[in-house]
Amino acid sequence: MNLKQFNRILLRALLLPVLSLAVVAGVLLLQVLHARRTVTAIQVSDDIIAATTEAQTLLVDEETGLRGYQITADPAFLQPYEEALPSFARLTASLHANLMAQRESTRTLDGIDAGEQTWTASYAQPLIAQIGAGGNANDPALNMSGKEQMDGLRVRVRQLLQRETELRVAEVRRWHKEVQHTVEALLLLALLAGIVISVTTVRSLKRVSGAYQKTLDEQREAQAALVATEKLATAGRLAANIAHEMHNPLDSVVNLLYLLRDERDPVLANEYVDLAQAELTRMGEVSRAMLGLYNDSVLPDPVGVSEVLRQPTAAAFGPPVPPSRSPVGTRRNA
Secondary structure (H helix, E strand, O other), X not given: OOHHHHHHHHHHHHHXXXXXXXXHHHHHHHHHHHXXXXXXXXXXXXXXXXXXXXXXXXXXXXXXXXXXXXXXXXXXHHHHHHHHXXXXXXXXXXXXXXXXXXXXXXXXXXXXXXXXXXXXXXXXXXXXXXXXXXXXXXXXXXXXXXXHHHXXXXXXXXXXXXXXXXXXXXXXXXXXXXXXXXHHHHHHHHHHHHXXXXXXXXXXXXXXXXXXXXXXXXXXXHHHHHHHHHHHHHHHHHHHHHHHHHHHHHHHHHHXXXXXXXXXXXXXXXHHHHHHHHHHHHHHHHHHHHHXXXXXXXXXXXXXXXXXXXXXXXXXXXXXXXXXXXXHHHXXXX
16 A cells, blocks of 8 residues: 555545535534524514514404593593504504515404404594593484494404414424424434444455555564675675684685695604694684684483484484594694
C-alpha cells in the first residue's frame, strides 16, 4: 500500500462520518421545518380561538349595555356598548387576516360581521333613538327581532369557535405524529450510519493492518538480509586477517627451509630449525585463537555404553583419521 492509497482510505474514514451527520442533519432540518409550520398553524388557531372568545364577550357587552340603557334610560349604561363596537370591528378584521393566513373559509366570519352590523343598525340604534326621544322601549316585536338576531350571532360565533378548536386538535395530533416520525427517522438513520461507518472502518482497518504487517515483514526480511550481508563481510575481513597472520609465519618457514637446505654449519642449521619451530608455534597459537572464537559446548553428553558397543566401529567412531604429516617434525627427527 502506497501513501496515496493510505491517504484515500484515511480520507474515506474521515468523510463518511461527516456525510452521515450531514444526512442526519438534513433530515432533522426538514422535520423541523415541517414541525415549525405545524406549530405556526397551531399558534394561528390559538389566536383565532382567543379572538372568537373575545368576540363572544364583546357581543355580551353590547347586549348588556343596551339592556341596561333600555331599563334605566341612563346613558351611563351605554358605555360597554359604545366601547364594544369599535373593538368588535378591529377584532373581526384580525380574525379575517388570520383565517386568510390559515387558508380557511371566511364565510362564517363574514356572516358574524354582517349580522352584528345588522343588529346594530336595525335594532340597537333605533332602540337608543327611541329611548332618547322618550318613546316606548318595550316594543315586543322590536325586542324579539333583536333577540333573534343576537341568538343567530352567538350560534355563528360558537360554530367558528368549534371549527377552530377541532382544527387545532387536528394540528396538535399532526405535530405529535411529525415528532414521532422525526424520532423514528433519526433513530433509523443513526442505526444505518453506525452500521455503515462500522463496516467501512473495519474494512479500512483490516487493509491498513494488512499493509502494515506486510511492511513489517518486508522490513524484517531486509534487516535479515542486511545482517547476513554484514556477517559475510565480517567473515571475509576475518578470513583476510587470518590469512595474513598465517601467511607471514609460512613465508618465514619457507625461507628458513631454503636456507637450511644448503647450510653446512650445524649451529646455524639448528638456529634455523629453532626459528622455523617458533614460527610454526606462532601459527598454532593463531589457529587456536581462531578456534577459541567457536564456543562449542564442553559439557559431556550422556552416552549409552551398551548401545555404543552394539554399533559397528565405523558407525560409532566414524572413519579412521589419517595421521598428520609434519615436515618440520620429520626433518627434526631426521
